[in-house]
Amino acid sequence: MTAQGGAGRDEPTPEAMRAETARGLQEQFPGVRVWFGEATGSWWAMVPARGGPRLLEAPTPQRLRDEIMSMRSRG
Numbered sequence: 001m002t003a004q005g006g007a008g009r010d011e012p013t014p015e016a017m018r019a020e021t022a023r024g025l026q027e028q029f030p031g032v033r034v035w036f037g038e039a040t041g042s043w044w045a046m047v048p049a050r051g052g053p054r055l056l057e058a059p060t061p062q063r064l065r066d067e068i069m070s071m072r073s074r075g
Helices: 012-029 061-073
Strands: 002-004 010-012 033-039 042-047 054-058
Touching: 010 012, 012 033, 012 042, 012 061, 042 061
Parallel strands: none
Antiparallel strands: 002 010, 033 042, 042 054
């Protein structure tokens, strides 16, 4: 989904950019579900773990990526 840009070019909407970011993180971490919380303004991930799935929250996609990597390195 795109919105008309200034000089007649199509620019991605914020929603489309967030969806693409979430897809990229999910491709980087198979089995992890990632989304942007419209109500919270936070990035979220459901990460499979030995003791059951863990829900992570972060203010940015990069911080969420770091949290996922940290959790996975702890086992």
